[in-house]
Amino acid sequence: MKILVTGGAGFIGSHVAEAFVREGHDVVIVDDLSSGREENVPAGAKLHVLDVRSGLIEDLMAKERPEVLCHHAAQMDVRRSVADPLFDAGVNIIGLLNLLEAGRKHGLQRVLFASTGGAIYGEQEVFPCPETHPTAPVSPYGVAKLASEKYLHFYHTEYGIRWVALRYANVYGPRQNPHGEAGVVAIFTEKLLRGEQPVINGDGKQTRDYVFVGDLVRANLLALNTDYCGPLNLGTGRETDVNTLFHLLCRACGVDMPERHGPAKPGEQRRSSIDSSLAKRILGWEPEVELERGLALTVEYFRQRRPAG
Missing domain, CATH: 3.40.50.720 (NAD(P)-binding Rossmann-like Domain)
Incomplete structure (x- = not known):
């Protein structure tokens, strides 16, 4: 079609x-x-x-x-x-x-x-x-x-x-834009691969459902x-807080770095996760890629795009 x-x-x-x-x-x-x-x-x-x-x-x-x-x-x-x-x-x-x-x-x-x-x-x-x-x-x-x-x-x-x-x-993966406000996975990944310190907004305990x-x-x-x-x-129905995401990305990037926290963003949603049972019933769909595997694939994409040297 x-x-x-x-x-x-x-x-x-x-x-x-x-x-x-x-x-x-x-x-x-x-x-x-x-x-x-x-x-x-x-x-x-x-x-x-x-x-x-x-x-x-x-x-x-x-x-x-x-x-x-x-x-x-x-x-x-x-x-x-x-x-x-x-x-x-x-x-x-x-x-x-x-x-x-x-x-x-x-x-x-x-x-x-x-x-x-x-x-x-x-x-x-x-x-x-x-x-x-x-x-x-x-x-x-x-x-x-x-x-x-x-x-x-x-x-x-x-x-x-x-x-x-x-x-x-919250969608992540290869081709995500690491610039601007959207895409914490891409933003953190690019910084970590450059040896820079990502800044976590607030206490980092805000959760998202990463798919x-x-x-x-x-x-x-x-x-x-x-x-x-x-x-x-x-979505996955699984909540992951930003601190946990940071440490998973450090591991995927092969970096050992402490958390650094900045001011909280006003109005930021505290928790988010969604139930995809209806999509399973209607479409036969459910997520297949675990977060750790998806982050590894994303990190590899950004690593390959880095300029040589």
């Missing part, structure tokens, strides 16, 4: 696009390369350098007529969303609506949406939490993801476009053919 992957030159989107190509699908990528890299675009996929908010999206949809939209393009920095909610909504809500409006006119049948399994719930009451947990996001980023899911429900009700919101836990990017690729492939419409959590 023909699949349009937005953000297909980025961290998660490029892995997903690569898998779609490998499975024989006709893959078209839209990415403005603001954070994605052209070298991540898989051979066999067609790249259009374009912002999802652009008026040219309509022309692209008319020309390509994808059956599936796999939407990974996003403003993904939670702290930026707090500082600039208008920018966040412009990319994450208006960008999606631009794609859906163009898609509904030109044969779009299904949307796979990269949602969030952390920010959408806010401070959790249950650990790990299922999809039925109250959604009370405390950042504009989380609000935008929740609003996007509601819009997808509308487009299904009004136009029959099927949808699955893949609520990712390997390769496991999420499998979920996207499985979601292509499901009749289910709605959200699906994709």
